[in-house]
Structures are given as C-alpha cells and as structure tokens.
Amino acid sequence: MEAFVTPVNLVIAALTIGLGIAKAAAVRQQRDWALRLTASVLMLAGLIFLMATPLVYRAVGGAMSSPNICALLVPVSTLLCVGHAHILSQLWQEDRRTPEVLRRTAARWAPLYAGAITVMTALYAHAPLGPAAPLKFAAVYSHVPEVVALHLVYWVALITAVVVTVRECSKLPVPGRPGFRRALGWFAVGLGMDLVNVGLTATALLVSKAGTEQMTGVAESAWVATIASCIAANIALASMVLRSRRAERQDRRTLMCLHDLVVGHDPAVARDPHIVLAPRWSLWTRFDTSLELNSLMAETHDGCGRLSPWWSPLPAAAVARLAVAPGRQDLDEGLPAGWNLAAAQEAAILLHAAQARDAGQPVLPVGTQLVKLPGADVEPHADREHLVQVARHLDHPVVVEAAELARLVQAAAAP
Known part of the structure; x- marks a missing residue:
C-alpha cells in the first residue's frame, strides 16, 4: 500500500x-x-x-x-x-x-x-x-x-x-x-x-x-x-x-460598452490617454480575469463621476414614464437578465450626459444637476451586477428614447 x-x-x-x-x-x-x-x-x-x-x-x-x-x-x-x-x-x-x-x-x-x-x-x-x-x-x-x-x-x-x-x-x-x-x-x-x-x-x-x-x-x-x-x-x-x-469574461465584454461611453470621448482622456485601461496580456492576467475586471469597473465609475456636471433628472423621469406607457412591447428585448428600472434610469442618465459632453454643451446649472445616480446606494457586493445591468440597458429602445426626449426638452428650454 x-x-x-x-x-x-x-x-x-x-x-x-x-x-x-x-x-x-x-x-x-x-x-x-x-x-x-x-x-x-x-x-x-x-x-x-x-x-x-x-x-x-x-x-x-x-x-x-x-x-x-x-x-x-x-x-x-x-x-x-x-x-x-x-x-x-x-x-x-x-x-x-x-x-x-x-x-x-x-x-x-x-x-x-x-x-x-x-x-x-x-x-x-x-x-x-x-x-x-x-x-x-x-x-x-x-x-x-x-x-x-x-x-x-x-x-x-x-x-x-x-x-x-x-x-x-x-x-x-x-x-x-x-x-x-x-x-x-x-x-x-x-x-x-x-x-x-x-x-x-x-x-x-x-x-x-x-x-x-x-x-x-x-x-x-x-x-x-x-x-x-x-x-x-x-x-x-x-x-x-x-x-x-x-x-468575469462575459461581464467584462458587457461592461466595455459602458466603459467606452463614459470614458471614450472624455477630454481628460484626450489630454492623458494613459488613464484608460490599455489592452494587455500576460500569463498572470490570462488566468486572473478578476484583476482586469476590477480595473475596468474602477475606470467606469471614475468616468461616470466625471460626467456628473451633465447629470440630469430628465432621462430618469422619461424612463419611468415610458416604461409604464400603454402599448409598449419592447421592454424585454435584448435584456437577458430582464428589465431593471434603476439600471435603465442610470443608463439613460449616463447616455444623455455623455452625448451632452461629446456635443460640447455647457454643464447644467448647479441647482438642476442630479445629486446622485440611481445605483449610488447599491451594496458593494452587488456593484458589479448593477454595472452589468446598466451596460445591458444602454441600447434598449426605452433608454435611447428617454435620452433623446431629455435632449429635446433641454434644447427647447435653452434661451
């Protein structure tokens, strides 16, 4: 033996x-x-x-x-x-x-x-x-x-x-x-x-x-x-x-669209490209996918924060109104995890803010800016899941329409 x-x-x-x-x-x-x-x-x-x-x-x-x-x-x-x-x-x-x-x-x-x-x-x-x-x-x-x-x-x-x-x-x-x-x-x-x-x-x-x-x-x-x-x-x-x-690999692929939205055309990135997550490969990161995912999430949060001067409550209100509008048949299209109101509202706010920043629009007056995003109170252990949900909702018809409605309302209110 x-x-x-x-x-x-x-x-x-x-x-x-x-x-x-x-x-x-x-x-x-x-x-x-x-x-x-x-x-x-x-x-x-x-x-x-x-x-x-x-x-x-x-x-x-x-x-x-x-x-x-x-x-x-x-x-x-x-x-x-x-x-x-x-x-x-x-x-x-x-x-x-x-x-x-x-x-x-x-x-x-x-x-x-x-x-x-x-x-x-x-x-x-x-x-x-x-x-x-x-x-x-x-x-x-x-x-x-x-x-x-x-x-x-x-x-x-x-x-x-x-x-x-x-x-x-x-x-x-x-x-x-x-x-x-x-x-x-x-x-x-x-x-x-x-x-x-x-x-x-x-x-x-x-x-x-x-x-x-x-x-x-x-x-x-x-x-x-x-x-x-x-x-x-x-x-x-x-x-x-x-x-x-x-x-982790799947979530990283999903989060890239949100990361690119909030970071991609940021003027700060244009001045210092090194702050963006650079594509890299090593024997360690090949097996430790959590390291790159955590870096991606950190940069995404940072990019969302730099959009705060353009955070408007209008997209969130539009999402809430459109989501309960009669006759909507598209609330579950392209959403494997299902419809999530808070994630959809945050996606619309970020989409609208990124579009305003990229168009060179002035920041919102202090009194009209949104103080915090709908997902700001998410528990730390649920942060990754929430960000993935936000990324999945970015191209949803309700989110896209809400961001466009907010843009039209702001344009009409502009002097």
Whole structure:
C-alpha cells in the first residue's frame, strides 16, 4: 500500500499546494473572503496529503522526536479544512455573509473545533506510543485507551461538521445555475468520502482492539477514501473557479460598452490617454480575469463621476414614464437578465450626459444637476451586477428614447 500511496500523495500535495499558493497570490488583487478560504482549504489539503505520506510521516516524526506526531497533525488539519468548508458554505448564501451573521456562526461552532483539537492534542501527548505507524496508526495502537479516545473525539467532531456542511450545501438556492448545483454535489461527495474514511478506520480500530491482528490493511485502505474525497473536492472547486472566470469574461465584454461611453470621448482622456485601461496580456492576467475586471469597473465609475456636471433628472423621469406607457412591447428585448428600472434610469442618465459632453454643451446649472445616480446606494457586493445591468440597458429602445426626449426638452428650454 505504501508503494501506491507515496507517489499519489506527493502528486496531490504538490498540485493542491500549488493551486493554493496561486489563489493566495490572487487575494492580493481581490480582497474576497471566499477566495481566501479557498486558498486556505487547498493548502491545508496539500499539507494533509504531504504529512500522511509514509516517507514524510517518518521524517517529521524523527525531526520532532515524536514518531507518530503526523497521526495527530493529519486529523487536526482535516478538522480545520472541513471548518473552512463550513464557512464557505455560509459565504455562498447571500443572507448569511453579513459580518454579524458570520460572527454568530463562528461563535457557535468555534468551541466544537477548538475543543476537539485541544482534547485530541492532550490525549496524544498522554498516550504511550512506540514506533511510527503511517496509514495504520489506529489499528496498530488500538490497545491504547488514549488513541481510542482521540479517534472518538475526532470522529464526533468530523461527522458533526460534515453533516452540517452538507446540509447547508443542499439548502443553497441556485435557481437557473445547474453548473453550480453540480459543483455543490461534488463538494458534498468530497465531504461525504471523509465519512467513509471514518467508517473504515473505526472498523480497523474496533476489530483490532478485539484481538484481530489482520486489520491493518483495512486501516491503510481508508486512505483511499481520503484520496477520493480530495479529488471530488478539487473537481468542485475547479468547477466553481472556471464558472467564475467565464462569468468575469462575459461581464467584462458587457461592461466595455459602458466603459467606452463614459470614458471614450472624455477630454481628460484626450489630454492623458494613459488613464484608460490599455489592452494587455500576460500569463498572470490570462488566468486572473478578476484583476482586469476590477480595473475596468474602477475606470467606469471614475468616468461616470466625471460626467456628473451633465447629470440630469430628465432621462430618469422619461424612463419611468415610458416604461409604464400603454402599448409598449419592447421592454424585454435584448435584456437577458430582464428589465431593471434603476439600471435603465442610470443608463439613460449616463447616455444623455455623455452625448451632452461629446456635443460640447455647457454643464447644467448647479441647482438642476442630479445629486446622485440611481445605483449610488447599491451594496458593494452587488456593484458589479448593477454595472452589468446598466451596460445591458444602454441600447434598449426605452433608454435611447428617454435620452433623446431629455435632449429635446433641454434644447427647447435653452434661451
């Protein structure tokens, strides 16, 4: 079994730690808790496989003068890994990602993880152990009461955490997102395979404790379930990453029209072209699409702000009036996400303002300028979705007509 497990563990450890480091590097550009936890889960999983590799298991034990120390470090890291997955399942739910809810969740579950790890550490320190027994620690030392108690504490904590996390994943609302539902399925399978490991290890421990010496093979085979767990979890995480990257590329393409509208003919850009997002390609940005998307959004917001001297309330009022006009059949044309009044009003305001700026019209008198855009109060986590909605509404007939009506009204009112 060791001849099979050693190369498999080392390959999995190298891949997962490498992916975790790449995710950790991406955190510098995108301060997102889900991304941080994903990076942490990957690195913890890699360390678990590294420490469980018989060669490393013995080397770490020799270096720390405790031959079986990895038999403690592996379950402790597994609990931490499942705890991270537990938090991820909370972050995937819109109503549970607020700081207050996350703090309450952490306060409720931290005692379970911290208590189990503390008790396991104390039991290991007190246990009279002998030579290293990688992959078969539970069976070899089944006669030691502290080892039995250590595993019981670990299993209770692990089973509780896995069941709760799988239940949270099953309750996640994912309407119209079958790909995400499949990814959650793989994630649940990965967590569930940890329970298979528990079942096989418990069988080996209990039967060996009863006096049967041939159960070390069952204890070793339990690690195959952990390998399957890691593969399933990585499939889930990779699927989510790929879906996120596709969505980012699509949103970037959609936002370009809004970016070009508010930035394209800006006099400030003519004076300093370097302030515009320049097309660029690098090995890093090829895989980190969020960096360029964030830059695009920042420039778009800046361009919208520079249009503020021409913000007029007339386009928003025209959109509201035209949207409820009888006989309109075009409200859903070209809008995959559906009609959104606030986004349509903001699109009309920006379209009208950009046209006024490009035509060289004077800025509006201070008292007639709009103070803020309809989307100014959008929560930070919904900012990207709102900007995409605005961009999708730019060429809608109601928006175009509202901007034209506002122009005509202003022209008629001009002296």
